[in-house]
Amino acid sequence: MSEAEQHAAQEVADETAASVERYLYALDKREAFELRLWWRRLVLNEQELKRHTRQRPYPRGVRAALRRCDTIESVLLTEAFRHLWSALESRAWQEAPADDPRKQREHRIETWAAIAAVASELRAETFDAPLGKRLGEKRPDTGDTPRMSDLRFQQLLDCHTSQELIRRFRRALKLADNAGVSVVRLADMVALWDREQRGQYNARATRRFAFVMSDAYFQARALKPGVGD
Amino acid sequence: MKLNLLTSNWLPFRHRDGRIDYRPPSALADPDVLDLALPRADFQGAAWQFLIALLQTAMTPKNTDAWLDRYQTPPGVAELDELLAPFASAFELDGDGPRFMQDLDPLDDVKDAPVAGLLIDSPGANGIKNNTDFFVKRGRVDTACPECAALALYTMQINAPAGGAGIRVGLRGGGPLTTLILPEDESQPLWARLWPNVMPADAVGQPGQAWRAPGVEDRDLFFWMGDTRISDKKGTEVLPEQVHPLHAFWSMPRRYRLLFDETPGCCDLCGREADRPVRHLRAKKQGANYDGPWRHPLTPYRRLNPKKLEELPLSSKGQPGGLGYRHWPGLVLEDEAISGALPARVVTHHLQKYRQVKAARDDGEAFDALYRHARLWVFGYDMDNMKPRGWYSVEMPLVGVPKAHQETLRGWVKRFVDLASEISWTLRNQLKRAWFKRPEDAKGDMSQIDAQFFEATQPAFFTALREIGGVLREDEEAPTLSPEIHRQWYGALKREALALFDAQAISGPLEGMKMQQLERITGARRYLLTYLNGSGKKVGKTMQAFAEAGGFKLKTPASEDHREESPA
Numbered sequence: 147m148s149e150a151e152q153h154a155a156q157e158v159a160d161e162t163a164a165s166v167e168r169y170l171y172a173l174d175k176r177e178a179f180e181l182r183l184w185w186r187r188l189v190l191n192e193q194e195l196k197r198h199t200r201q202r203p204y205p206r207g208v209r210a211a212l213r214r215c216d217t218i219e220s221v222l223l224t225e226a227f228r229h230l231w232s233a234l235e236s237r238a239w240q241e242a243p244a245d246d247p248r249k250q251r252e253h254r255i256e257t258w259a260a261i262a263a264v265a266s267e268l269r270a271e272t273f274d275a276p277l278g279k280r281l282g283e284k285r286p287d288t289g290d291t292p293r294m295s296d297l298r299f300q301q302l303l304d305c306h307t308s309q310e311l312i313r314r315f316r317r318a319l320k321l322a323d324n325a326g327v328s329v330v331r332l333a334d335m336v337a338l339w340d341r342e343q344r345g346q347y348n349a350r351a352t353r354r355f356a357f358v359m360s361d362a363y364f365q366a367r368a369l370k371p372g373v374g375d
Numbered sequence: 376m377k378l379n380l381l382t383s384n385w386l387p388f389r390h391r392d393g394r395i396d397y398r399p400p401s402a403l404a405d406p407d408v409l410d411l412a413l414p415r416a417d418f419q420g421a422a423w424q425f426l427i428a429l430l431q432t433a434m435t436p437k438n439t440d441a442w443l444d445r446y447q448t449p450p451g452v453a454e455l456d457e458l459l460a461p462f463a464s465a466f467e468l469d470g471d472g473p474r475f476m477q478d479l480d481p482l483d484d485v486k487d488a489p490v491a492g493l494l495i496d497s498p499g500a501n502g503i504k505n506n507t508d509f510f511v512k513r514g515r516v517d518t519a520c521p522e523c524a525a526l527a528l529y530t531m532q533i534n535a536p537a538g539g540a541g542i543r544v545g546l547r548g549g550g551p552l553t554t555l556i557l558p559e560d561e562s563q564p565l566w567a568r569l570w571p572n573v574m575p576a577d578a579v580g581q582p583g584q585a586w587r588a589p590g591v592e593d594r595d596l597f598f599w600m601g602d603t604r605i606s607d608k609k610g611t612e613v614l615p616e617q618v619h620p621l622h623a624f625w626s627m628p629r630r631y632r633l634l635f636d637e638t639p640g641c642c643d644l645c646g647r648e649a650d651r652p653v654r655h656l657r658a659k660k661q662g663a664n665y666d667g668p669w670r671h672p673l674t675p676y677r678r679l680n681p682k683k684l685e686e687l688p689l690s691s692k693g694q695p696g697g698l699g700y701r702h703w704p705g706l707v708l709e710d711e712a713i714s715g716a717l718p719a720r721v722v723t724h725h726l727q728k729y730r731q732v733k734a735a736r737d738d739g740e741a742f743d744a745l746y747r748h749a750r751l752w753v754f755g756y757d758m759d760n761m762k763p764r765g766w767y768s769v770e771m772p773l774v775g776v777p778k779a780h781q782e783t784l785r786g787w788v789k790r791f792v793d794l795a796s797e798i799s800w801t802l803r804n805q806l807k808r809a810w811f812k813r814p815e816d817a818k819g820d821m822s823q824i825d826a827q828f829f830e831a832t833q834p835a836f837f838t839a840l841r842e843i844g845g846v847l848r849e850d851e852e853a854p855t856l857s858p859e860i861h862r863q864w865y866g867a868l869k870r871e872a873l874a875l876f877d878a879q880a881i882s883g884p885l886e887g888m889k890m891q892q893l894e895r896i897t898g899a900r901r902y903l904l905t906y907l908n909g910s911g912k913k914v915g916k917t918m919q920a921f922a923e924a925g926g927f928k929l930k931t932p933a934s935e936d937h938r939e940e941s942p943a
Binding site: 296297299300303304350351352354356357360361363364365367368 | 877881882884885886887888889890893894897898900901
């Protein structure tokens with residue numbers, strides 16, 4: 147590593163929560179920041195990772211083990227999840243007491259397990275791009291078909307268990323070519339869904355899971371061909 | 376004891392300490408009296424007009440100066456009693472002589488009818504026969520005390536709807552609106568709230584009417600003091616120039632005779648016991664038939680076609696959807712040539728009074744406050760022919776500005792109201808788009824959306840209006856309205872439009888919805904947001920134009936988007 151590179155890396159490593167997406171529905175910015183860092187170490191190769199942080203990627207098998215899990219319980223036992231959880235937890239220990247009480251969200255280990263299971267499928271991300279938008283875009287080499295059909299999308303909105311959610315979100319990501327989505331936005335949707343499963347609906351309907359997802363989906367679908375790309 | 380409407384204790388007054396006492400009308404001069412307290416909203420409005428009519432009759436000031444003198448030195452109760460005394464014989468409700476607002480003829484040739492017929496919200500004889508009194512029910516009022524009967528009679532005579540062949544409509548048309556001027560300060564005694572609605576002798580009449588002092592025997596003033604002007608053939612119409620200038624306050628289109636019962640009973644309206652209640656009355660067709668260019672001093676009118684001056688102006692009426700600030704210009708700003716708006720003469724005169732007393736400003740301080748901080752109380756029935764759909768009563772600010780700035784005021788207010796109307800239109804259309812597969816074919820009454828939108832944005836409008844008034848009263852050569860006022864108005868409209876859309880279109884669970892439905896809802900909302908943000912070349916035009924006229928900048932779409940979404 148040249149000196150200049152090292153310098154740049156150091157600068158990036160000091161990157162803070164300010165660099166995450168602006169408005170989040172269910173995550174806070176620190177959580178989003180930790181998640182993105184964890185995901186990069188999980189997915190990116192050494193070269194790519196260097197651009198963002200001085201930290202090292204996790205060994206290859208770590209991601210593979212996580213991807214093989216399709217229940218919350220099995221995710222909890224993976225090394226990958228342990229990394230994510232300890233990053234979030236250490237932050238919680240350090241910051242929670244002094245923090246704004248409103249931000250002291252309860253740490254739901256199951257929520258984060260679902261997030262980990264889904265996020266591990268994403269191969270490359272696009273900053274700020276929501277999943278719904280990606281799914282509503284035209285499938286390459288077709289006339290007017292979206293990446294995900296209406297019917298499938300409707301099922302995606304109507305998950306009732308974490309297992310169902312993991313399966314459907316992973317399938318959705320596959321249709322999205324496992325790319326073109328922001329990992330933070332993705333996790334934010336999982337967390338929002340999870341919150342609503344516990345009956346905590348946002349008072350404003352426009353900030354609920356089904357609306358946020360379908361608004362992005364139909365916005366992308368409404369775009370005229372050629373404009374979207 | 377027989378009821379005399381000038382000397383008996385018959386009107387319920389609310390006093391400063393909250394007590395309600397029945398007293399004669401002269402109690403209005405008691406500084407402890409704050410308001411009337413009638414058992415029904417339409418009675419309340421009528422009783423106010425009754426007192427104004429009395430003041431107007433007994434003590435019409437000569438001119439604006441005399442009016443102002445009185446405003447500063449109110450009469451005492453005894454003085455008012457004295458002023459009213461000469462008219463007492465015209466205000467007997469019962470007896471063999473002339474009876475207040477009743478036919479001189481005993482009407483022995485007609486059948487007795489229930490007293491409920493005096494109430495506008497009672498079903499007609501036909502409705503009862505056909506069993507169609509679904510919402511307007513029969514049988515609620517069988518017995519009325521003489522006091523309530525008197526007010527019901529007055530209410531009917533001043534608001535009378537056309538009732539079919541020969542059953543005459545009131546002087547200002549059926550179910551007219553009334554606009555009264557109230558001081559902003561609610562702790563003012565009743566006197567100070569009634570007197571602003573009294574006009575001086577040189578202004579109260581209409582063209583063609585010559586002022587003369589009112590007298591109790593004047594049959595051109597009180598029709599009931601003489602034989603009824605029967606309207607059974609052409610040429611019997613009552614025109615403004617045939618009567619006393621104050622007759623508009625005492626108009627009498629209907630022929631009634633109250634029948635007093637010797638069996639005591641409990642009044643179904645106010646709940647009090649009455650020795651001689653009214654249970655029946657006689658009503659006859661072909662009372663005074665008002666025609667011609669009547670302009671009741673307390674009622675706003677408008678010209679349907681401002682270009683055709685030969686057409687008679689029509690009184691403004693209550694309409695479904697209520698009264699809101701979109702009606703404000705028509706109720707306050709005279710604009711005969713363009714929109715045809717003719718505010719009540721009392722309002723127009725009040726706004727001009729300022730100029731007339733300006734010279735004597737030193738002693739006009741009390742009036743100055745009234746001019747700057749007054750409210751307009753608008754009330755009246757919403758009638759569907761003979762059937763009342765509702766009663767509206769709204770208070771709005773009354774903004775007085777120097778004459779030179781009237782045009783500017785109208786222009787600014789129009790700009791603000793127009794923006795609200797345009798947004799309301801788009802909101803309604805987008806809601807339709809969200810609700811229906813084929814919105815263009817969707818039928819149904821969407822006026823509820825407009826009503827909700829205007830109601831929600833009303834406080835913001837009146838705040839803006841006060842500021843507009845403040846700017847124009849500075850009386851500068853070229854007054855300007857700050858961008859901030861524009862921006863706040865725009866912000867309030869946008870906020871309320873989105874809130875209303877969300878509440879109407881997406882308040883339920885979305886998970887189980889069909890995709891087509893979700894597509895419609897999200898699409899309509901995105902359109903609305905683009906429109907309101909003023910982004911998008913064509914869609915955002917309206918907002919861009921308003922922002923440019925107001926001199927403020929619309930936020931860039933991206934940041935605005937999140938601002939709107941971010942938690943408060």
